[in-house]
Amino acid sequence: MARLPVYLRALTTLSEAGTTVCSSEELAAAAGVNSAKLRKDLSYLGSYGTRGVGYDVDYLRYQIAREMGATRDWPVVIVGIGNLGHALANYSGFRSRGFRVVALLDADGQRHGEVVAGVVVRPFSDLRAIVREHGVAIGVIATPAAAAQDVADQMVDAGISSILNFAPTVLNVGDHVAVSKVDLSKELQVLAYHEQRKATQETA
Amino acid sequence: MARLPVYLRALTTLSEAGTTVCSSEELAAAAGVNSAKLRKDLSYLGSYGTRGVGYDVDYLRYQIAREMGATRDWPVVIVGIGNLGHALANYSGFRSRGFRVVALLDADGQRHGEVVAGVVVRPFSDLRAIVREHGVAIGVIATPAAAAQDVADQMVDAGISSILNFAPTVLNVGDHVAVSKVDLSKELQVLAYHEQRKATQETA
DNA sequence: CCGATTTTGTTCTCGCGTTCACAAACTCCT
């Protein structure tokens, strides 16, 4: 489920606040969802709660982390070291959640050798070797839209099976490859749309 | 609809490729959605297609842009000029889609005066004046999670009615404020979850 | 001018996810 990371974060916050036990109601409020939905989601993982009491925060946290694969370390490759690639390489939220950036790749030869976030930028052609060496399963695309499809193809070819795409393009890949897309400007456009609707409704 | 930006992007691509007319089938393929869904979405805006022919690319593009408010200029404020804030301020996709970064704000006094993407970083306390001066309706939060709620409160107080939140926190705001959330590591975690499931299923 | 063909706009059905509501289970107090 796509909500597990949210629950995990909420549990971490609660744990840091010193809470040892919480009800589905509390956790749901912290995660911003309905309590029934939360309970149903958790029941898919197993019965980790106690009726009349609630959930043990740390225990549940560990169970969710285990289910999500957050207990192990995921090597990640980032392709495209522009502004966004820089920010992603430096983003502390990756490391703290079990993701380790093992390589930064860029097609631009001028960037090669540059050190970003303690990792040296290497040629894109090194992809295959790096994937094999570190057993990389997850790739991040932070290139311009024009290059994204080619990068994706080569990632798949090199053995990567999950891609996080920041380029504003629809990627065509095989069914066995999972693609997740984040479009920074799309979100802003949706907000602008709502503002626009608000404005036109007021004048009507 | 949240898919309008995708359609708009696909139409722009088609237009740049010299296409003047396209069928719902083609456009749906370019946008990565079902053609029936596309037609239904477009019919909400009005009847801009011609049966037996298709859609006029530029005409439809203009209509969608107008509906979305992309024909006008949206002033935007970014709060939190860390790695992510830097990248967002420099992100060309904002400017090209009608968003203009009118101010960069940060609570850290050491950053004040620094120029990022041609805009000077100012104290967070300038928020209200800037919002009033430029008529800002949209704010972007790129601060650490701990500061996000406070920033959001002050944004709402200053008159901002749409917030794009990059901090990994659930924001509590009034109903009249639209909040959109982008969680960079959440997407990676979902991918890792799928990888994890794949791995555990293979061993079973 | 009329039928064949193409493609939109729309209706209908289906399936999934969300929410409600309640029984089972556990704790606490007397």
Next chain:
DNA sequence: AGGAGTTTGTGAACGCGAGAACAAAATCGG
């Protein structure tokens, strides 16, 4: 020990969005 009060886990109903299917409208060829 037993009842009152909580809280989980889950069965059932509801609602919404997605996709299939079809009717309406426009073009094209004879």
